[in-house]
Amino acid sequence: MSFFEDTRLGARHSLGTFTFTAEAIKAFAQAYDPQAFHLDEEAGRQSLFGGLAASGWHTASVYMKLLVADFLRRAAAAKAEGRAVAQSGPSPGFKNLKWPRPVLAGDTITYFYEATSMRLLASRPGWGIVFGTTTALNQRGEVVLFFENSVFLPCRSAQA
Amino acid sequence: MSFFEDTRLGARHSLGTFTFTAEAIKAFAQAYDPQAFHLDEEAGRQSLFGGLAASGWHTASVYMKLLVADFLRRAAAAKAEGRAVAQSGPSPGFKNLKWPRPVLAGDTITYFYEATSMRLLASRPGWGIVFGTTTALNQRGEVVLFFENSVFLPCRSAQA
Numbered sequence A, B: 001m002s003f004f005e006d007t008r009l010g011a012r013h014s015l016g017t018f019t020f021t022a023e024a025i026k027a028f029a030q031a032y033d034p035q036a037f038h039l040d041e042e043a044g045r046q047s048l049f050g051g052l053a054a055s056g057w058h059t060a061s062v063y064m065k066l067l068v069a070d071f072l073r074r075a076a077a078a079k080a081e082g083r084a085v086a087q088s089g090p091s092p093g094f095k096n097l098k099w100p101r102p103v104l105a106g107d108t109i110t111y112f113y114e115a116t117s118m119r120l121l122a123s124r125p126g127w128g129i130v131f132g133t134t135t136a137l138n139q140r141g142e143v144v145l146f147f148e149n150s151v152f153l154p155c156r157s158a159q160a
Helices: A022-032 A041-045 A056-080 B022-032 B041-045 B056-080
Strands: A012-019 A094-098 A108-120 A127-137 A143-154 B012-019 B094-098 B108-120 B127-137 B143-154
Touching (some): A012 A056, A022 B056, A056 A108, A056 A127, A056 B022, A056 B056, A108 A143, B012 B056, B022 B056, B056 B108, B056 B127, B056 B143, B108 B143
Antiparallel strands (some): A012 A108, A094 A143, A094 B094, A108 A127, B094 B143
16 A cells, blocks of 8 residues: 555556466355355356356455555565555445456456545544545456445655 | 245345354465454554454455355255245345454354345346345444345246
């Protein structure tokens, strides 16, 4: 995460890429979503998905994995340059989470974040809230995950 | 899942209960959300959460686990009684997902579903859509997860 002031509205930022192997799809499904089309190739082919499909919660959890990895990369870069690193606050939640298309075994998904609006918090001086969208695209550029989220970020000016 | 006609609006249905052990919290976090407060007791205590806290995506994924188990239980009961079992359609997504309070190691969470509105689909004869809320409560009755979702369900009448 970054400081509130570092937010650039409208700039699409890649969080990273993940290839959903059949093994990873089945391992997540065994633990959290044991429906046949997430566990078995043939059942997937016969389903609406048309193939072994990742659980939607798997697709969402991989977003979190990449978000954390992106933060750690950016924190390491900031530290190497002697810049301060902001710890973001908690997320109040998500809006309008959609899985418009399935993620099938072998698909490579790239996750993007774009900040769309921001404001200072009157109720919590030194902090702001940033609203944005997260979009995940497969190798054909089709959207497989979309949601709107928000995050509390500290102001650099308040930490001086 | 059930048929569209079996939906009872306003009836709160328990999907089941899950105790979040420290081991389960850390295992999910290692794979999908490796932030310190999800991985380490001391880091959790020093965070806003006040203890080792489950990833919000873990709390959501356990919902899916319990939903599937509940479906399998109900399908087995229906089969034993010679009743037909409906296969639900895909979920179009979720709205307003919130994590109002953390889930800490040792917390026992119960998930509830309540259907709040329903309508037939003009565009897809023989199918309806049911809107509802999912709420997860800890052992003190505090809400730790909430979202609105919808699901496509087949009509029994159309399958005759």
